[in-house]
Amino acid sequence: xxxxxxxxxxxxxxxxxxxxxxxxxxxxxxxxxxxxxxxxxxxxxxxxxxxxxxxxxxxxxxxxxxxxxxxxxxxxxxxxxxxxxxxxxxxxxxxxxxxxxxxxxxxxxxxxxxxxxxxxxxxxxxxxxxxxxxxxxxxxxxxxxxxxxxxxxxxxxxxxxxxxxxxxxxxxxxxxxxxxxxxxxxxxxxxxxxxxxxxxxxxxxxxxxxxxxxxxxxxxxxxxxxxxxxxxxxxxxxxxxxxxxxxxxxxxxxxxxxxxxxxxxxxxxxxxxxxxxxxxxxxxxxxxxxxxxxxxxxxxxxxxxxxxxxxxxxxxxxxxxxxxxxxxxxxxxxxxxxxxxxxxxxxxxxxxxxxxxxxxxxxxxxxxxxxxxxxxxxxxxxx
Numbered sequence: 001x002x003x004x005x006x007x008x009x010x011x012x013x014x015x016x017x018x019x020x021x022x023x024x025x026x027x028x029x030x031x032x033x034x035x036x037x038x039x040x041x042x043x044x045x046x047x048x049x050x051x052x053x054x055x056x057x058x059x060x061x062x063x064x065x066x067x068x069x070x071x072x073x074x075x076x077x078x079x080x081x082x083x084x085x086x087x088x089x090x091x092x093x094x095x096x097x098x099x100x101x102x103x104x105x106x107x108x109x110x111x112x113x114x115x116x117x118x119x120x121x122x123x124x125x126x127x128x129x130x131x132x133x134x135x136x137x138x139x140x141x142x143x144x145x146x147x148x149x150x151x152x153x154x155x156x157x158x159x160x161x162x163x164x165x166x167x168x169x170x171x172x173x174x175x176x177x178x179x180x181x182x183x184x185x186x187x188x189x190x191x192x193x194x195x196x197x198x199x200x201x202x203x204x205x206x207x208x209x210x211x212x213x214x215x216x217x218x219x220x221x222x223x224x225x226x227x228x229x230x231x232x233x234x235x236x237x238x239x240x241x242x243x244x245x246x247x248x249x250x251x252x253x254x255x256x257x258x259x260x261x262x263x264x265x266x267x268x269x270x271x272x273x274x275x276x277x278x279x280x281x282x283x284x285x286x287x288x289x290x291x292x293x294x295x296x297x298x299x300x301x302x303x304x305x306x307x308x309x310x311x312x313x314x315x316x317x318x319x320x321x322x323x324x325x326x327x328x329x330x331x332x333x334x335x336x337x338x339x340x341x342x343x344x345x346x347x348x349x350x351x352x353x354x355x356x357x358x359x360x361x362x363x364x365x366x367x368x369x370x371x372x373x374x375x376x377x378x379x380x381x382x383x
Contacts, residue, residue, distance in 0.1 A: 031316045034123040035205055042128060042200045044213040050316050053204055055122065061206065061320055062119030068327050069112030075334035076105035078348070083338075086347040092174040093159075096152045097337050099178050103144040104330035110137040111207075111327070118206035135199025135208040136189050142297075142326060143185035143230050145333070149293060150234040151177055152337065153241035161248045188229060197222030203316035207323055212307030213314075223308050231301050238293060242286035289336060296329035 031050045032043055079101040083089045114134060118124050124131060158166040192198045192210065197219055200211045212223050300322040306312050338344050 031203070031205060034121075035201070036123070036125065036127070039124055039128055039131065039201065042131060042198075042208075043205075044200065044211070046213050046314070047203055047205075047316065050203070053122070053316055057204075057317060057320070058119045058122045058206065061204070061324075062116045064324060065112055065119070065327065066116045068324075068331060069108045069116070072108040072327070072330040072334075073105060073112070075331060075338075076101040076108075079334045079338040079344070080105065082344055082347050082351060085351070086343070089341075089343055089347060092169040092171045093152075093155050094341075095171070095174040095178060096148055096155060097341070099181070100145060100148040100152070100333055100337055103141045103148060104333050107138065107141040107145065107330050108327065110134070110141070115207050115323075123205045124201050124208065131201060131208040132193060132199045135210065136193065138207075138209060138326075139189040139199075140185050143188060144181055145329065146230050146234050146293075146297065147181045147185065148178075149289075149333075149337075150237050151181065153238045153289070157241040157245055161244045188226060191222065197226070202323070203314060203319035205316070209323075210304060212304040220308050223304050227301060227304065231297055235293070238290060242290060246286055285340075292329070292332060292336060296325055299325045 029052050030048050031052050032040070032047050033052065035043060080098060083094055083098050083101070111134065114126060114130070118126075126134070155169055158169065195218070198211045198214075199208050200213075201207070202209050210223060210226070211219050214220070303314065303319055303322045306314050339348070
C-alpha cells in the first residue's frame with residue numbers, strides 16, 4: 001500500500017504554513033500526508049492544517065490500546081464465563097451484566113488490534129470499507145453498553161424503590177429488553193451507512209468514528225440527535241434511578257432507626273453490618289457508577305460537539321482522548337458490575353482459587369440485582 005505522495009495535490013488555499021517543529025522532516029507536511037489515496041475522500045479539510053503527530057504519540061497510543069485490549073478482553077471473558085458457568089448467577093437481572101460484558105468484549109475485540117496496527121503505521125491502512133465497519137462497530141457496541149448500564153440501573157430501581165409493588169423481572173422480560181437494546185442500537189448505527197451522517201477517519205488518522213466536522217444539516221443533525229439517544233437520555237435515566245434509590249434507602253434507614261428507638265435497642269442490624277450503613281454503601285456505589293459513566297463518554301461528547309458547534313479548534317491529538325476514555329470503560333465495567341457482585345466473587349474464587357488473596361468467599365450473601373440491592377431488600381421490614 002502506497003503512502004504519502006498526496007501533498008502536491010492539495011489545493012494551495014489548503015496548504016499548511018511552515019511548521020516550526022524543530023525538525024525539517026515535518027516542514028510543510030500534514031497529518032493527512034500518510035493517508036492512503038483511496039481514503040482521502042473521507043478526510044475533512046480541517047485536518048490539512050495540522051502537522052503530523054510526533055511518532056511518540058502513536059507509540060503511546062498503540063501501547064495503551066494494546067494493554068487496554070488485553071485487560072478488557074480477559075476481564076469481560078472472565079465475567080461471561082463465571083456468570084454462564086454458575087447456576088446461582090443465571091438470574092434475569094444478571095442477564096444484563098452478561099450482556100454488558102459481551103458488548104464490552106466486542107468493543108475491544110473489534111477495535112483494539114486494528115488501532116494497534118494503525119498506530120504502528122501511523123495512519124489508517126485497512127481501506128474505506130473497513131473504516132466504515134470499524135466506526136459502526138464502535139458506535140454499535142458502545143451504544144449497547146450504555147443502554148445495558150441504563151437497564152441495570154432501572155432493574156435496581158424496580159427492586160429497591162418499587163419493592164413488592166413492582167413487577168418482578170422475568171427471564172423473558174430481560175431477553176426482550178436486551179433484544180430491544182441491540183435492535184435499536186443497530187438501527188442508529190446503520191443510519192450513517194445510508195446517508196444520515198457518516199463514518200470518517202478521526203484526527204489522528206488511526207481510527208474511524210462519526211463525522212462531526214461536516215457543516216451540512218444532515219451530518220450535524222445526526223450528531224445532535226444521536227447524542228441525545230446515547231448520552232443525555234441514558235445519563236438522565238441513570239441519575240433518576242439512583243436518585244430515587246438513594247431516597248428510598250434513606251427513608252428505609254430512617255424507619256430502621258425509629259423502630260430501633262421504639263424497641264430500646266441501639267440498632268436492628270447485626271454487629272457486622274453496623275460499621276457502615278446500607279445508605280452510605282449504596283451512595284458510594286451510585287456515585288461511582290455515575291462518575292465512571294460520565295468520565296467514559298463525556299470526552300467523546302465534547303469532541304463531537306466541538307466539531308458541530310465550533311466552540312474550539314480540534315487538533316489531531318485532542319481526538320485521541322475520547323477514544324482512550326471510552327475504551328477504558330470496557331476495563332472497569334467488569335469490576336463495577338461483575339467483581340463487585342458478592343456471588344460472582346465467591347464463584348470466581350472457587351473457579352480460580354489463586355485469586356483469593358486470603359479473602360473468604362461471601363457465598364452467604366444473597367443477591368437479586370447486586371449485593372447492595374439485596375442488602376436493602378433483606379433489611380426492609382415486612383408488613
